[in-house]
Amino acid sequence: MTSSTHEDGPSNRSKVFQPWSHKGLALRNRIVMAPMTRRMALADGLVTKESVAYYARRAKGEVGLIVSEGTAIDDLHAYDTITVPRVQTPEQWDAWKRVVDAIHTEGGAFAPQLWHTGRLAADPIGPSGGPGVPRADGTRRPDIREMGPDDFRQVLDAFRNAARGTLQMGADALEIHGAHGYLLDSFLSPVNNQRNDEYGGSLENRMRFPLEVVREIRSVVGPDFPVLYRFSQWKMDDYREQKFQNPNDLEQWVVALADAGVDILHASTRDAREPAFEGHGPLTLAGWSEKLSGLPTVAVGKVSVTLGMDESYGTSPSEVVDPGPWLDLVERNECSLLAVGRALIANPDWVAKVRSGKWETLRPYEKEMLKTLE
Numbered sequence: 001m002t003s004s005t006h007e008d009g010p011s012n013r014s015k016v017f018q019p020w021s022h023k024g025l026a027l028r029n030r031i032v033m034a035p036m037t038r039r040m041a042l043a044d045g046l047v048t049k050e051s052v053a054y055y056a057r058r059a060k061g062e063v064g065l066i067v068s069e070g071t072a073i074d075d076l077h078a079y080d081t082i083t084v085p086r087v088q089t090p091e092q093w094d095a096w097k098r099v100v101d102a103i104h105t106e107g108g109a110f111a112p113q114l115w116h117t118g119r120l121a122a123d124p125i126g127p128s129g130g131p132g133v134p135r136a137d138g139t140r141r142p143d144i145r146e147m148g149p150d151d152f153r154q155v156l157d158a159f160r161n162a163a164r165g166t167l168q169m170g171a172d173a174l175e176i177h178g179a180h181g182y183l184l185d186s187f188l189s190p191v192n193n194q195r196n197d198e199y200g201g202s203l204e205n206r207m208r209f210p211l212e213v214v215r216e217i218r219s220v221v222g223p224d225f226p227v228l229y230r231f232s233q234w235k236m237d238d239y240r241e242q243k244f245q246n247p248n249d250l251e252q253w254v255v256a257l258a259d260a261g262v263d264i265l266h267a268s269t270r271d272a273r274e275p276a277f278e279g280h281g282p283l284t285l286a287g288w289s290e291k292l293s294g295l296p297t298v299a300v301g302k303v304s305v306t307l308g309m310d311e312s313y314g315t316s317p318s319e320v321v322d323p324g325p326w327l328d329l330v331e332r333n334e335c336s337l338l339a340v341g342r343a344l345i346a347n348p349d350w351v352a353k354v355r356s357g358k359w360e361t362l363r364p365y366e367k368e369m370l371k372t373l374e
């Protein structure tokens with residue numbers, strides 16, 4: 001790893017801050033705003049003018065691609081609180097369009113993150129039934145109901161509808177939320193998916209439903225609209241879960257995503273620099289994914305912050321660190337794009353500061369910042 005510029009003045013990084021394009025998605029640089037749930041929508045699922053301003057500030061701050069907070073598709077089991085913005089009705093699409101227009105005015109690009117919370121919903125469903133998952137506050141969610149044929153149809157229809165809404169709002173791409181223990185991710189997990197039909201058992205079977213979702217969405221948006229898919233090893237209720245035991249498992253998954261019509265992978269890790277597999281060298285999850293699938297991949301995790309994801313809601317003190325080692329992942333072609341999460345909540349102007357070598361002037365992220373939409 002090379003060291004980064006510490007002194008004031010332009011960054012010596014040639015790639016991260018240069019324009020990038022793929023499949024018609026043209027970005028002014030390779031920095032992505034990671035999707036971050038803020039629970040600030042109105043009870044009818046509409047994003048507010050405060051959200052418009054919040055996203056516009058990050059676009060004005062020169063973020064290349066902004067991925068929205070998870071936005072719930074049209075199913076009662078797709079969200080956990082009514083203040084999660086939704087992507088179900090023309091009114092909700094119009095509200096998102098105001099976000100899209102504001103981002104475009106500032107020269108940024110936008111992708112909504114289509115979300116079904118599944119086993120982590122207020123009224124949970126999943127590939128298999130089971131006891132409710134504990135919440136962070138120690139209470140327990142209701143029991144999980146096993147999905148039947150009607151649920152499968154309903155979820156596919158809801159993703160189709162959300163894909164139509166995405167086109168309607170004028171977004172530049174869409175991201176499927178297939179990570180962190182929510183519905184699609186739980187199909188991949190051998191712990192959460194105990195089915196003995198064609199959707200459970202082997203990895204091939206566990207991949208089946210997420211891949212059906214990708215194909216449904218692709219059939220709505222057509223061949224040319226950029227589709228991202230976010231996946232992870234970890235889940236909200238188990239940071240140590242490993243769905244892919246080795247590079248072969250991962251290859252089966254990422255190649256299948258590419259074949260089903262995904263254009264860009266988003267490998268969600270808690271630290272983008274971590275080696276993905278013990279005993280298989282230093283390559284990261286994004287690095288392996290890009291190498292095995294041939295698809296451009298977004299890396300994410302801990303860029304310029306000291307807190308791990310498991311501590312993000314805790315009270316540990318937060319500090320700013322040199323983002324250089326993360327930017328180097330892009331410089332040395334280990335990933336194509338780099339997503340920044342909490343550091344962008346604290347610093348709407350993160351790109352400008354880091355590009356000009358002034359990372360030391362970044363504000364540390366604090367949990368308190370989640371209370372407002374600054």
Ligand SMILES: Cc1cc2nc3c(=O)[nH]c(=O)nc-3n(C[C@H](O)[C@H](O)[C@H](O)COP(=O)(O)O)c2cc1C
Binds near residue numbers: 312
């Ligand atoms: C407040 C908060 C909300 C989040 N909500 C989402 C979400 O809606 N969808 C998602 O895929 N990830 C979500 N994440 C995970 C982030 O996208 C990102 O992967 C994580 O914060 C690690 O990046 P960072 O270390 O740069 O913050 C959330 C993270 C935080 C801190």
